[in-house]
Amino acid sequence: MAAHAPLGIEVLKRGIVFIDLATAQVVGLAIILLGIWFDEPISIVRQGVTFGAGVVIALFFRWIERQSPDEQEAVIGSSFIVAASAGLLVLANDPHGGEALNEVLSGQILFISWGDIATFLPVYGIFAIAWFIAPRLRSGTGFFVLFALVITSSVQLVGVYVVFASLILPALAAREGKRYILWRAYMCGAVSVVAAILISAAVDLPAGPFLALCFAVSAAAIRLLYRAKRCRTDALQ
Secondary structure, three states, X not given: OOOHHHHHHHHHHHOOOOXXXXXXXXXXXXXXXXXXXXXXXXXXXXXXXXXXXXXXXXXXXXHHHHHOHHHHHHXXXXXXXXXXXXXXXXXXXXXXXXXXXXXXXXXXXXXXOHHHHHHHXXXXXXXXXXXXXXXXXXXXXXXXXXXXXXXXXXXXXXXXXXXXXXXXXXXXXXXEOOEEOHHHHHHHHHHHHHHHHHHHHHHOOOXXXXXXXXXXXXXXXXXXXXHHHHHHHHHHO
8 A cells, every 4th residue: 555655646746536546447347357258367367467458548548648638537537437337247147246346346355365465566666666766757658657557456456446545545635735745645544454454354344445434534534633733833823
């Protein structure tokens, strides 16, 4: 989740909020199609297809940004709807369709193994190096490719809903006026993840949807806390 904080802030700065949801849904569609075509696709095939889908849709959004920036958000939103609808149609006659769709959307957070995490650690490592050591890659095509790599990894681990919540809500928590305070986004993410895993495991609730709610509560609490603090400071001046 640490990679999501700076990415979410950049998404808000660019004003393309739904790019994460659209990219995640396209990757989710690729996962659904793989499950239909292959019983147990080998890892290299699964990763090749999912990362390929993520990069292709990201480059498509970059092309739209260059060609028709005024329509970018509309195209991104439409891409989400098309991918989501295609997924529903593909699974319409599948007896296990509901289970497959739920896994793509909500993930299986409590069942993620260390092996699963290790599979994607190199991707997050590449992102961290590129993002913090080579800031020029945050602009143009570099941003879209890095975004696609992280989103593709995260969707396979935690599902579409948590990916969107963990990108946007901590970024909103970090916003103060026209600037963003990164450590607040990290705080929002850390509190949400720890609380959601502990509580959902204790009361036997689905971890993915509960985590999304925890992000919302944590982000709202942080915004209210620092707004009240700022109001007290202004009153004393």
